[in-house]
Amino acid sequence: MAITRGIKHRIRGVYSTQKITRAMNLVAASKLQRTRNKLQNLRPFMEETLRVAYDMAARVTDRESVYIKARPVKNTAIIVISADRGLCGGYNVNVSKAASALISQNTREHLITAGTKARDYFRRRNRNIIRTYQGVSEMPFYEDATDIGLLAVDLYESGEVDEIYLVYTEFKSIISHTPKTLRLLPLPDSPENSGYMDFEPNEEAFLAYTVPKYVSAVIYGAMVESSACELGARMSSMDSATNNSTELINRFTLQYNRARQDAITQELTEIVGGAEAL
Amino acid sequence: MSKRLSLKIITPLRLLYDEDVDMVILRGADGDMGILPGCESRAAVLGYGPLRIFNNGAEENELAVMGGFAEILNDKVTVLSDAAEWPSEIDRVRAEAAKARAQQRILQKSGDTDIQRAELSLRRALVRIEVSSYPLIRGRK
Numbered sequence: 001m002a003i004t005r006g007i008k009h010r011i012r013g014v015y016s017t018q019k020i021t022r023a024m025n026l027v028a029a030s031k032l033q034r035t036r037n038k039l040q041n042l043r044p045f046m047e048e049t050l051r052v053a054y055d056m057a058a059r060v061t062d063r064e065s066v067y068i069k070a071r072p073v074k075n076t077a078i079i080v081i082s083a084d085r086g087l088c089g090g091y092n093v094n095v096s097k098a099a100s101a102l103i104s105q106n107t108r109e110h111l112i113t114a115g116t117k118a119r120d121y122f123r124r125r126n127r128n129i130i131r132t133y134q135g136v137s138e139m140p141f142y143e144d145a146t147d148i149g150l151l152a153v154d155l156y157e158s159g160e161v162d163e164i165y166l167v168y169t170e171f172k173s174i175i176s177h178t179p180k181t182l183r184l185l186p187l188p189d190s191p192e193n194s195g196y197m198d199f200e201p202n203e204e205a206f207l208a209y210t211v212p213k214y215v216s217a218v219i220y221g222a223m224v225e226s227s228a229c230e231l232g233a234r235m236s237s238m239d240s241a242t243n244n245s246t247e248l249i250n251r252f253t254l255q256y257n258r259a260r261q262d263a264i265t266q267e268l269t270e271i272v273g274g275a276e277a278l
Numbered sequence: 279m280s281k282r283l284s285l286k287i288i289t290p291l292r293l294l295y296d297e298d299v300d301m302v303i304l305r306g307a308d309g310d311m312g313i314l315p316g317c318e319s320r321a322a323v324l325g326y327g328p329l330r331i332f333n334n335g336a337e338e339n340e341l342a343v344m345g346g347f348a349e350i351l352n353d354k355v356t357v358l359s360d361a362a363e364w365p366s367e368i369d370r371v372r373a374e375a376a377k378a379r380a381q382q383r384i385l386q387k388s389g390d391t392d393i394q395r396a397e398l399s400l401r402r403a404l405v406r407i408e409v410s411s412y413p414l415i416r417g418r419k
Contacts, residue, residue, distance in 0.1 A: 044288050045293075048358060052349045056321050142290055142360070195319060197351075198320035198321070200308070201323065205307075205323065210347050213358075
């Protein structure tokens with residue numbers, strides 16, 4: 001009966017794993033619901049902030065403004081938004097790879113990571129990480145985004161970096177997420193001025209006030225998008241893990257029954273054989 | 279009254295307002311500005327203050343806006359703020375308490391950053407108190 005005991009043990013093991021994956025699936029599903037509501041309320045703000053920022057960038061008369069004029073790029077700041085925990089399919093790897101694509105030979109990268117997974121990814125590759133944030137991926141707060149945003153804008157204003165990129169994952173549906181790269185600064189420079197605009201109190205003060213706000217707002221939006229993706233990815237990967245364990249349990253149960261039958265048949269033959277020998 | 283403004287007020291938490299209005303008065307960094315249809319394109323930093331909505335020649339509603347910025351372009355007014363509240367959402371008692379607390383902190387003068395934060399929260403409290411009394415005081419100037 002040694003074989004049947006081994007199989008029984010494995011069935012029990014898979015079963016308890018399945019319990020965990022099912023629970024994780026349910027937890028992710030309910031968190032996702034909340035995050036999706038948040039995202040729905042946030043999207044208009046994100047879209048309008050981007051639109052207004054680009055509108056203004058096109059209308060500012062001072063084309064030499066530090067926020068608009070592209071400088072020769074020597075240092076690039078890359079903000080990567082990933083998850084703190086794994087068990088969510090390819091989510092973390094995809095976003096980290098998208099960020100890696102921005103790193104080139106000619107420029108020095110300055111990485112700001114949100115979530116431990118991106119930090120680990122780049123640390124293993126000996127990349128230059130200047131700041132990391134943890135514990136923000138599932139429940140991002142506006143304050144976290146402001147922290148990251150102000151840090152990045154500071155680096156940009158002081159000339160330590162010449163551009164700021166943001167890499168996050170865009171939420172399309174529960175099963176469809178795509179890593180997205182966005183250049184936050186400098187703002188896109190349009191060749192011709194697209195019209196007059198009166199800036200209050202004045203152009204310079206306006207930009208100095210709005211640009212950090214725009215950067216923080218977009219980072220916050222990206223964090224919420226990413227968090228929805230993380231939860232969606234976790235939900236679907238835990239769902240398939242649960243299905244896989246059901247399959248495993250079925251296969252092991254079959255094996256177990258066969259082994260049990262074999263053992264019984266064996267015993268019977270032995271008894272019959274023994275009786276005949278008498 | 280054919281031309282109207284399309285006013286949008288958006289915060290990270292929600293879309294507060296998206297309708298056509300006759301006039302809107304914004305609290306800019308340097309003072310109030312009234313926006314009427316046909317206004318030139320402008321972009322403004324907003325201060326802490328009430329945003330007043332006018333329809334049919336009278337003030338229709340008001341809300342407390344805590345900073346942010348506004349864009350006025352082709353009769354579209356877009357207000358992007360970190361936080362904004364309707365009068366009914368403001369807890370008057372809490373705002374009064376916050377005002378008293380902030381005032382006390384300013385009087386005590388304990389460190390620079392604290393003073394800054396206290397001043398901000400005092401300004402927020404004052405705006406909240408002002409806006410929360412709006413439905414009660416009719417016909418203000």
